[in-house]
Amino acid sequence: MLNFESDYLEGAHEKILARLVETNQEKLSGYGRDKYSASAIDKIRQATLCPEAEIYFISxxxxxxxxxxxxxxKKYEGVIAPETGHITTHETGAIEFSGHKVLSLPQxxxxxxxxQIREYLEQFWTDDNREFMVFPGMVYLSHPTEYGTLYSQEELKMISAVCQQYKIPLFLDGARLGYGLVSPESDLSLPQIAEYCDVFYIGGTKVGALLGEAIVFTKKNTPDYFIAHMKQQGxxxxxxxxxxxxxxTLFTNQLYFQISQHAIDMAMRLKQGLLAKNYRFYLDSPTNQQFVILENKQMEELxxxxxxxxxEKYDxxxxxxxxxxxxATKQTEIDELLALL
Amino acid sequence: MLNFESDYLEGAHEKILARLVETNQEKLSGYGRDKYSASAIDKIRQATLCPEAEIYFISxxxxxxxxxxxxxxKKYEGVIAPETGHITTHETGAIEFSGHKVLSLPQxxxxxxxxQIREYLEQFWTDDNREFMVFPGMVYLSHPTEYGTLYSQEELKMISAVCQQYKIPLFLDGARLGYGLVSPESDLSLPQIAEYCDVFYIGGTKVGALLGEAIVFTKKNTPDYFIAHMKQQGxxxxxxxxxxxxxxTLFTNQLYFQISQHAIDMAMRLKQGLLAKNYRFYLDSPTNQQFVILENKQMEELxxxxxxxxxEKYDxxxxxxxxxxxxATKQTEIDELLALL
Amino acid sequence: MLNFESDYLEGAHEKILARLVETNQEKLSGYGRDKYSASAIDKIRQATLCPEAEIYFISxxxxxxxxxxxxxxKKYEGVIAPETGHITTHETGAIEFSGHKVLSLPQxxxxxxxxQIREYLEQFWTDDNREFMVFPGMVYLSHPTEYGTLYSQEELKMISAVCQQYKIPLFLDGARLGYGLVSPESDLSLPQIAEYCDVFYIGGTKVGALLGEAIVFTKKNTPDYFIAHMKQQGxxxxxxxxxxxxxxTLFTNQLYFQISQHAIDMAMRLKQGLLAKNYRFYLDSPTNQQFVILENKQMEELxxxxxxxxxEKYDxxxxxxxxxxxxATKQTEIDELLALL
Amino acid sequence: MLNFESDYLEGAHEKILARLVETNQEKLSGYGRDKYSASAIDKIRQATLCPEAEIYFISxxxxxxxxxxxxxxKKYEGVIAPETGHITTHETGAIEFSGHKVLSLPQxxxxxxxxQIREYLEQFWTDDNREFMVFPGMVYLSHPTEYGTLYSQEELKMISAVCQQYKIPLFLDGARLGYGLVSPESDLSLPQIAEYCDVFYIGGTKVGALLGEAIVFTKKNTPDYFIAHMKQQGxxxxxxxxxxxxxxTLFTNQLYFQISQHAIDMAMRLKQGLLAKNYRFYLDSPTNQQFVILENKQMEELxxxxxxxxxEKYDxxxxxxxxxxxxATKQTEIDELLALL
Known part of the structure; x- marks a missing residue:
């Protein structure tokens, strides 16, 4: 059966597996003190053009x-996020579990x-009763978003400026970052993301790794004793x-970008095919997630x-x-899917 | 250079890697709903002789x-643990991060x-002011312990009885469980552990896996919506x-036990060799961790x-x-080490 | 200067002070085990027609x-509340501090x-991915609301029915409960509130006490060892x-209701006076908080x-x-205010 | 019946009640912005000889x-405290509820x-694996202690020096501070406490107030937006x-010290009387708590x-x-008690 349920259906890119096999017998220090982690950090510093970046890998x-x-x-601070942000909706209150409120804004x-962010911050800081409210201490964005859409360079730059003005960090969730960077509609490069964001992560789980995300602190702003924070949160x-x-491996010879490009090529092939067949899209996504409106009956058959x-229910x-x-999507899979629709 | 720093120096057992490669292209459901997780659960149920066991895999x-x-x-409860327990000392307050106190007992x-546990519980429950104290809501043990030692069947059975009497769960941390089960001094089988404990985990990270621990709830006592708990805690x-x-893979053809046996064989070879050379041990460990007292000068040279x-400092x-x-330890490594000592 | 800033400007009703003085030298047990607490519990049980009510006093x-x-x-649960609820907006994330999300609904x-509540719950429970979301584990209402408005008996009854259907408790924040109960537009009695709610509190701080709120669990549903919960949260x-x-004192001879009635009489005198002068109200509040739309210039003068x-800014x-x-409001104060407007 | 159960059996000192009555009708701003709080802050600044002290009142x-x-x-930090400290034993895990471990030391x-503190800190900071342990981020002492004993000036000065050396704050719990300050064996003044501690609190609940403790930050070290922290924790x-x-009121005309002195006079009268009758003390307490060893039979009769x-059980x-x-203790009560013993 064809399967387009998610972008984490397969294991890992074959080059990753090959290197796991190849290095398996080496005795290496634990907790990220090994040479491969060091090398990965170097390569990500180069790819982000951010030599002072501080990088940590999380599962x-x-x-x-x-x-x-x-x-x-800080304990009395919360994080501003879109109402559809992953942390707002789909992480079972993981942020609240650690004591912090997600301050959701309409998307x-x-x-x-x-x-929107500026208005929120301005209103907060001019309110005489602000100490009765959760302090906005960070801005969280996903890029691509949960709807596959992208921030433009201009948009991110302006958000970054607001954050700087109010001295709060901008955090970008890049679970699908590769798919955003190589999208034909993207005008944002990885170095620009590193420039505008105070911290972001480069998603591996959805982009070719067995598991793993790379947190990048870009402004020498890693919290003190971050390893202790990591250990404390498991x-x-x-x-x-x-x-x-x-x-x-992903940051050797542009592999991360190449495999992302493949996913986007497949998504665009699907999108063009659906447009040609007059399918309606819920919104115009330039990345690897495509949202299509189907009649319920057709959906059930499919x-x-x-x-x-x-x-979600449309009507x-x-x-x-x-x-x-x-x-990992194959072109034949796209063609088979299009043939069915 | 020889390396006996820990039991997580290498990658994974080769059979594990082989199967990762072999199954890599399969499209599988996420979040533990895949067939391999189901199969692993079956095999662990068999190995524990606990058909109703509920099993979850954690990184x-x-x-x-x-x-x-x-x-x-419950929110007002804490967990009883030895003062040298991993949760007591070496997890940067991960338990307290979730709001619970570790109630430490002398070891x-x-x-x-x-x-000791009975006395603690009895004293707590006869204290009129107990609502001013943290309620002991669980007992935590490591097996093998952080010193490589083992609970006997009789000891575990009695601890289990106390827990039952006071209606609190007994939780056994089996990060190195394999090494305990096959130790020549162990009289505890995996099914017995499943019988005496309300929940325990079978360590993979230190026993042949790339990463992973298998939580086993043995009494149909998994907390409601455990997947939600898992998601909330990341x-x-x-x-x-x-x-x-x-x-x-580890629970196919006894692999888990075989590779554990190998580690113990290597440890016993080392132990015998050291005894033969009149080295002093800090305590008598029957498992894969051996604690030796060295003169500081010799230590520096080694x-x-x-x-x-x-x-730790001895004197x-x-x-x-x-x-x-x-x-993954090779016999030649043991022999080289012994030759140096 | 006239002062209508809040309903906690003065100390306490004189009868309360008199009894504090009168009983001051008595030696009484601590932590709520004294005879006055016991007597207050009895009286509240009578006033709520809920003999099995379990009652606790909080500062x-x-x-x-x-x-x-x-x-x-439970740890993975959150509380449904209006977007303007006190816990949603004005408690600096006190709910999140304890690890729980406020699930806000449009008001x-x-x-x-x-x-609205039914739809939210239904959607949650029919979502296959619900374990990735915060579980709605309670409904929180304020009565009167933060805008001085009231739930009708019918409205509360229906909300209660939804909560019962989904087996989650209904919690009513009665910080200003007295002012709601005696409002001319209220058709809800205290016994009805006890009937429809699983837990609610009777506000003292804003209704004549120096400080204090009385939590009423109405269905023998007090959490186990609630005193331990209380101690743990200070x-x-x-x-x-x-x-x-x-x-x-407040529940002796209907004092709570009498002094609430006085506040409402004063509020209605103000409201009528303002209506007579053609002032515009932001909404129609039948309780002690009156929201008036003023021209900015007039506001500055006032x-x-x-x-x-x-x-809030209107335009x-x-x-x-x-x-x-x-x-504690005096009729002369209302008249002076009206004379100024 | 005679009652020596605790030091919070009565209401408040009569002067406090008189002023509550006297000022009851005044309309005052809420949340500590009133003139009496301001005046109390001034007086405590004078009494501590610490003009820059920042002071907050808690229930x-x-x-x-x-x-x-x-x-x-910080999130990864815990607080060093004696194993018999109030936060260690008798607050139902209130510290852990907020995510922090109490690092207990033998007393x-x-x-x-x-x-002891120096050794603990030194060992922590020289441990290569310290990021796996809870960071000691504060020292907590009670003065008088839970056993009525007192730190000498020299002892507190030395503890303060260690804290300064390791750059962690020293926090002194003064729930019974008055009784310590006026004890005949005390050589510590309130200004010295303010000098040696980074933060401490002056207990009111046990020393003449209806309720209330005054937190004193002595080094311009109040956490940012402390009011927000207060609101968030209720x-x-x-x-x-x-x-x-x-x-x-307590800091007007030395009332706090006078009433403390009375309690100590009563305690010393009791102590002398018991010594004269050859009673054995569990330890030598110079403050208002006296710990006596009784035969069980005599205890039951008493x-x-x-x-x-x-x-606690002695044997x-x-x-x-x-x-x-x-x-509030009367001399006649002491004499009656002595007559019974």
Whole structure:
């Protein structure tokens, strides 16, 4: 059966597996002190054009978000996020578990704007009773967003400026960052992301790794004793090599970008094919997640032959579904899917 | 250079890697809903002779401890543990991070006794002011302990009886469980552990896996919506297959026990060799961690040729160091080490 | 200067002070085990027609909210509340501090409806991915609301029915409960509130006490060892008599209702006076908080002679301000205020 | 019946009640912004000879401890305390509730020494694996201790020096501070306490107030937005006047010291009387708590006529009990008690 349910259906890129096998017998120090982690850090510093970047590898996205947010915020602070942000909706209160409120703002196409953020901050700081409210201590964005959309360079730059003005860090969740960077509609490079954001993470789990995300602190702003924070939140793997080696591989010879490009090529092939067949999209996504509005009956039929994600009810007769491509999607799979639709 | 620093120096057992490669292209459901996780669960149920066991796979030990404890305890409860327990000393307050106190008891050879626990519980429950104290809501043991020692069947049975009497769960941290089960001095089988404990975990990270621990709830006592607890604490891996497949492999054809046996064989060879040379041991460990008392000068010299763990100062002239063997230790390494000593 | 800033400007009702003086030398047990607390509990049981009610006295509203919510929720649960609820906006994240998310729903006149709650719960429980979301584990309402409005008997009954259907407790924040109960537009009695709610609190701080709120668990549903929860959150006063005696006094000879009635009489006199002068109200409040729309210029002038609360910007030229009356407001103060307007 | 159970049996000193009555009708700003709180702050600044002291009033001791500790510590830090410290044993895990571990040290007569603290800190900071342990981020002492004993000036000075050396704050819990300051064996003045401690609190609840503790930050070291911390932990009373006025009264004309002196006079009269009758003391307490070893049979008999606190089992035949005097104890009560013994 065809399967477009998510971008983490397969294991890892074959080069990653090959290197795991190749280095398996080496005795290496634990907790990220191994040479492959060091090498991965070097390569990410180069790829971000940010030589002073401080980089840590974590097993998954929720833990990464919880860790970055809890370690950077003061106890009375919360994090501004779009109402559709992953931390706002789909992490079972992981942020609140660590004591912090997610301050949600209305979204448009999964995004929030510099203007919205500025207004929120301005209103907060001019309110005489602000000590009765949660202090906005950080801004969280996803890029690509949960709807596959992208911030433009201008948008991110302006959000960054607001954050700087109010002296709060800008944190970008890049669980699918590769798919955003190589999108035809992206005008944002990895170095620019490093420039505008105070901290972000480069997603591995959804982009070719078995597991792993790389947190990048870009302004010498890693919280004191971050390793202690990691250990306290259960985020410090004994065999850190497993994460280091994967990122080392992904950032060798542009592999991360190449495999991301493949996913986008597949998504665009699907999108063009659907447009040609007059399918309606819920919104215009330039990345590897495509949101299509199907009649309920057609959806039910399709289910028998294709796995996809239910996204949300559109109206009584229609449903929004999601097709996700990935680094591992085959062109024949796209063609078979299109043939069915 | 020889290296006996820990039991997580290498990657994974070759059979695990082989199966990762073999299954890599399969498209599998995420979050532990894949067939390999299901198969691993079946095999662990068989190995524990506990058909109703409920089993979850987690990336590492600290996260496992924090998750089990936080999900089982009520807010006003804490967990009884030896003063040398991993959660008491070496997890940067991960338990307290989730709001719970570790109620530490004095240890002997890394262990606490049923009698100590009973006294603590009795004193608590007869104190009129108990609502001003943290309620003891669980007992935590490590087996083998942080000193490599083992609970006997009788000891565990009695601790279990106390826990039952006071209706609190007994939780056994089995980060190195394999090394305990096959030790020549062990009289505890895996099914007995499943019988006496309400929940325990089978360590993978230190026993042949790239990463991973298997939590086993033995009495149909999994906390409601445990997946939600997992997600909230960042412990739910997207590619759950990675953990499931490893445990499936480890519990196929007794691999877990075989590789554990190898580590113990190596440790006993080392121990015998050291005894033959009249080395003093800090305590008598029947498992893969051996604690030796060296003169400081000798220790400094040894450091140049062998990596090992500093454990603690013994007196002004002597230091306790630890040699750890593992599933991956080679006999030649033991012999080379003995030759140096 | 006239002062209508809040309903906690003065100390306590004179009868309360008199009894504090009268009983001051008595030696009484601490932590709420004194005879005045016991007597207050009896009287509240009678006033609520709920003989099995379990009642606890707490020093203030935020602590009460945090305590009730944290003690009743499981770790993965959050509390549904209106977006304008006190816990949602004005308690500096006290609920999140204890690890729980406030699940905010859009409000109308400060209220949410049974239908909104039902939809939210239904959607949650039919979502296959619900374990990735915060579980709705309680409903929180304020009565009167932060806008002075009231739930009708029918509205509360229906909300209660939804909560029962989904087996989650309904918690009513009665910081200003007295002012709601005696409002001319109220059709809800205290026994009905006890019937429909699983837990609620009767506000003392804003209704005649020096400080203190009385939590009422109505269905034999007090969390186990609630005193331990109280101590853990710092909510257990050594001299519990101070709270018990005040509620004992307030619930003797209907004092609580009489002084509430006075505040409402004053509020209605103000409201009628303002209506007669054609002032615009932000909404129609039947309780002791009156929200008036003033031209900014007029507001600035008024400020010199009267203290009131800025509520929110209405438009470029207008502002919403709040006048609060209380048990201690004098009729002459209302008349002086009206003369100024 | 005679009652020596605790030092919070009565209401408040009559001067406090008189001022509550006198000022009751004044309309005052909430949340500590009233003139009586301001005046109390001034007087405490004078009494501590610390003009830059920053002072906040809180309703009770547990909340005060939890608030000071949570607001000053970073997430990965814990607080060093004696194993018999109030936060270690008798606050139902209030510190852990806020995410922090209490790092307990062995005590002698309820106290810990500078040397013990130094050793702990030194060992921590020289441990290569310190990021796996809870960072010691504060030292907590009680003065008088839970056993009524006192730190000498020299002892406190040396502890203060260690804290300064390691750059961690010294926090002194002064729930019974008055009784310590006026003890005949005390050589520590209030200004010295302000000099040596970074933060401490002056207990009101046990020394003449209805409720209330005054936190004093002595080194311009109040955590940012402390009011937000207070609100978040439920520690900000609406009618802050209630606390401010009480401390204003206690620090007018030395009232706090006078009433403390009375309690100590009563305790010493009791102590001398018991010594004259050859009673054995558990330890030598120079303050208002006296710990006496009674034969169990005698204890049981005494219980019928006198209320006191059970402290701990001494041996099979004997029990340690506590008699507490207070500002309200009458000389006749002491004499009656002595007559019974």
């Amino acid at each position: 998954g996205g929720t833990l990464t978000n919880a860790l970055v947010i809890a370690s950077l915020l 448009t196409n999964g995004k929030i704007s510099a203007e 985020a410090l793997l004994a065999k850190g090599r497993l994460l280091g080696l994967q990122f080392d 289910k028998r032959q294709v796995a996809f994600s239910f996204w 009584e007769q229609h449903t929004v579904i999601r097709f996700a491509t990935s680094w | 590492g030990g600290t996260l496992t401890n924090a998750l089990v404890i936080a999900s089982l305890l 002997t050879n890394g262990k606490i006794s049923a009698e 412990a739910l891996l997207a590619k759950g297959r990675l953990l499931g497949l490893q445990f499936d 450091k140049r040729q062998v990596a090992f763990s500093f454990w 002004e002239q002597h230091t306790v160091i630890r040699f750890a063997t593992s599933w | 203030g509203g935020t602590l009460t909210n945090a305590l009730v919510i944290a003690s009743l929720l 109308t006149n400060g209220k949410i409806s049974a239908e 909510a257990l006063l050594a001299k519990g008599r101070l709270l018990g005696l005040q509620f004992d 400020k010199r002679q009267v203290a009131f609360s800025f509520w 470029e030229q207008h502002t919403v301000i709040r006048f609060a009356t209380s048990w | 009770g001791g547990t909340l005060t401890n939890a608030l000071v500790i949570a607001s000053l510590l 002698t007569n309820g106290k810990i020494s500078a040397e 520690a900000l009373l609406a009618k802050g006047r209630l606390l401010g006025l009480q401390f204003d 219980k019928r006529q006198v209320a006191f606190s059970f402290w 099979e035949q004997h029990t340690v009990i506590r008699f507490a005097t207070s500002w």
